[in-house]
Amino acid sequence: MSVRRIRASVTTLALAAVAALGAAAPSSAAAGGYVALGDSYSSGVGAGNYLSDSGDCRRSTNAYPYLWAAANSPSSFAFVACSGATTGSVSSGQLGALSSSTTLVSVTAGGNDVGFASVMQDCVLSSEATCVNSVNAAISQMENVLPARLDSLYSGIRSRAPQARVVVLGYPRFYKLSGSCIAGLTETERGAINRASDILNDVTAKRAADAGFTFSSVVDEFTGHELCSGDAWIHSVSIPVYNSYHPKATGQAGGYLPAFRSAA
Numbered sequence: 001m002s003v004r005r006i007r008a009s010v011t012t013l014a015l016a017a018v019a020a021l022g023a024a025a026p027s028s029a030a031a032g033g034y035v036a037l038g039d040s041y042s043s044g045v046g047a048g049n050y051l052s053d054s055g056d057c058r059r060s061t062n063a064y065p066y067l068w069a070a071a072n073s074p075s076s077f078a079f080v081a082c083s084g085a086t087t088g089s090v091s092s093g094q095l096g097a098l099s100s101s102t103t104l105v106s107v108t109a110g111g112n113d114v115g116f117a118s119v120m121q122d123c124v125l126s127s128e129a130t131c132v133n134s135v136n137a138a139i140s141q142m143e144n145v146l147p148a149r150l151d152s153l154y155s156g157i158r159s160r161a162p163q164a165r166v167v168v169l170g171y172p173r174f175y176k177l178s179g180s181c182i183a184g185l186t187e188t189e190r191g192a193i194n195r196a197s198d199i200l201n202d203v204t205a206k207r208a209a210d211a212g213f214t215f216s217s218v219v220d221e222f223t224g225h226e227l228c229s230g231d232a233w234i235h236s237v238s239i240p241v242y243n244s245y246h247p248k249a250t251g252q253a254g255g256y257l258p259a260f261r262s263a264a
Contacts, residue, residue, distance in 0.1 A: 033075055033099070033104070034074040034104040035077075036063075036069075036107075037094045037095070037109070038082075038108040039083065040083040040085070042081035043063060043079075043082055044252055045243065047060040057081070059082070064253075067252065074103075080094045080097045081107075082094070085112060088113075106167045107153075107157070107169070110142075110149075110204055113146055114139075114145075115141065119193075120193075122134035128189055131192065135192040138196055146203055147207055150204060154213060158212070165214065165264070167213070167214050168215045170200070170215065172218050172255060173219055173222065174234060175190035175227050176227065176228045177191060177194070179226070179230070180228050216260060218255050221256070
């Protein structure tokens with residue numbers, strides 16, 4: 001049985017359930033209210049210590065919004081990011097936390113709109129060709145469908161929080177190429193996934209800039225801590241399955257928090 005087939009037999013059931021996609025000086029934004037919107041990368045899936053009232057949204061006390069709020073003591077803090085969120089569900093289910101008194105907003109959104117979970121499932125369970133085709137289909141969605149969805153979301157944020165500083169955070173590259181992994185995906189598959197992450201970040205950054213928001217990349221922070229780096233801040237295929245391909249607590253504290261702090 002091939003390595004890919006062995007891996008597939010172990011992870012098929014699990015991956016079918018994948019749903020997703022230091023102290024600092026107080027920021028001036030902390031004078032008002034802070035609202036943390038977005039998907040699992042903002043809720044902190046993979047980082048553990050989930051708030052008991054957050055249910056399947058899995059909002060973690062190790063997530064960058066919670067860490068930033070603890071260090072900066074904003075006048076109010078609404079942590080509404082949720083695992084599995086799309087641009088549409090952020091718009092319909094999270095924007096009610098915003099108001100004219102909101103002075104700071106963070107958001108990650110877009111990965112689930114382009115099928116993050118199904119792409120990674122195809123790459124882990126299927127052939128190299130299927131993986132690359134799935135990645136390319138997601139890239140097409142990023143380029144042709146996602147921009148309008150991001151525009152709609154960002155317009156909704158601005159209309160509900162007209163005075164807020166809005167920080168849009170990107171996604172890390174998953175893999176260090178020519179790294180320490182001796183099994184798993186091929187270099188072609190890893191390279192295709194990284195390229196898709198870059199394109200997703202580029203599209204998101206452009207839409208954020210056009211909306212007058214600040215885009216903060218996390219790619220630099222995660223460089224040297226990708227999968228196959230030997231010091232990964234991202235889970236590979238994991239049990240529980242929802243941790244798979246999400247930042248660990250170290251990725252939230254060492255990757256997302258500094259990227260947000262520098263922009264907030």
